[in-house]
Amino acid sequence: MSAAAVSLAGIVKRHGAVTALAGIDLEVAPGEFFSLLGPSGSGKTTTLRILAGLEHADEGTVRLDGKDVTSLEPGARDVAMVFQSYALYPHMTVGENIAFPLRMSGVPRGEMESAVREAAARVRIDHLLERRPGQLSGGQQQRCALARAIVRKPALFLLDEPLSNLDAKLRVETRVELKRLQRALNVTAVYVTHDQEEALSLSDRLAVFMDGRVVQVGTPEEVFSRPATVDVAGFLGNPPMNLLPAWLEDGSALVEGTRLDLPSLRALGAREVTLGIRPSAVRIAAEGVPATVTMCEALGEDFFVDLSVGERLVRAKMNGRERPAERSQVRIQLEQGALHIFDRQTGLRL
């Protein structure tokens, strides 16, 4: 394989006494759609800005296509970015906005015009070239920002929550289009989002950020089905995974006073763990952990049941007709194959 399109090694960034990034190592393959996913303040945007050259890392190196760009200015890296606010130039027309990167690179006028038309056509705003950004809808502004980013055919495409200012319906549409555009241009894209649905649906691979560290890198399937830490497990999924403290011993787990037989976990020995289980793997059964139904929430075909197990809240996603009555006493079973076991102390997956 050729050199990674993006390679971050040991990136540390401090803002005064606060460590924003505590050693980031990442590799993005050429042509890959790679997301940086994490809650706000986890360092994903800082990482993107360091990639863009808008901020400089205190330690570590940034390589693009194998070339060390750590100390290069933004304009000297072959990188384009779409900002959350779009950052369109309000005093220029849409056409002038799109042409700006070419103008700054000294592209001849004739070439510039055809490139602007092509980029605008790709995002279907070629009929709006004479307008000013202030006269565009939010979706059109977003497209204009995209066109400005793709017009000069950068090696790397950076997107900082580009969909967050769109309404829900437009967001889903644009998401699909964004992916199609990236595929068509065959350009490497690094995408920052706190929206897991976006990250899971768009990415070839993604990195989950927590507190200035990358806690897991993998395909959306890997990250979703095998979260590396209890924090990732609690962050992903809607609603997120249920997490229950348990005591593991001799192939059984003690959960809120009830013993569950889990022979497959015998190898883990006796230890304190956190059991994770997705709502869809929780079932109401004749036997199992006693629970009280606190609420039932219908969502079209499915419904969510909030259960209290001891002092814990467990959410179950079910479908079918038998909906348990609120405040009724039930027993729940956790699908054995769907259990995630995390060490209680370290939070790491076992």
Add this chain to the structure above:
Amino acid sequence: MKASVLRSSVLLAFAVAMMVVWVFPVAWGLVTSLKTERDVLAYPPTVVFDPTAANYQDVFSGSASIVPNLISSLIVSGLTTALTMLFAIPAAYALARLDLPWKRGAGFWVLATQMLPPVGLVIPYFLLLRGVGWTDTYQGLVLVYLTFALPFAIWLLVSYFEEIPREMEEAALLDRAGRLRALWHVVLPQAKGGIAVTVIFVFLNSWNEFLFAVVLGGNTVRTVTVAMFNFISLEQTQWARLAAAAMVGMAPVIALGLIAQKHIVKGLTVGAVKGGGRR
């Protein structure tokens, strides 16, 4: 309904009163400039007289002409404004944008120079300029005006630059503009209104300045404000000519004010809102 009528009539009365206070001296000056010296001194003052353009002829030509002084004022104010903007724009941009460790302190000292009463500086400046042989020179007076105009302009411009989203410049940097071209193509066009306001304020302040012009100027550099003052002498005060000169000297100020009215009002509100914490 009744209350609102009362309210608006009170406001109207107040506005009229203010107008009278502000407009009367100008109107009286205009009337005086069209009188003969004799009519000016008539007591009780008369509003019925034969208007004459003689005072205007006198201030435009002949021994009492203020045309050379208008040119002097134009050179001083023009140079002051141009140099102020040349230095203030980059300085204000740096203060607004760069994360410089001494930014706060620098911002304060820029403003602190405005806190000194100007009259306390007249003598020191005179001695300094005399020391380098720059009294009664354009460079001397412009240099002194810069010490007042620059801090003021920087302070005003910083608030305009701070209003422009950082991301816009970052986008320009990524679009390969570099700092200077980002400033030129992206920041300055958006700060146009603020720059216009600053230009006007700086120009008007130096155009209307009298104290330093009279002390640090002389026969070579005599601005229009000083020339007007010279119509008042021990022997006599030429009120009509003085009034005519005042009208002429005021004309560029009024013209600029009318041109820039829109910007000025907006500029004042920006200063008011953002300056609350800054002052």
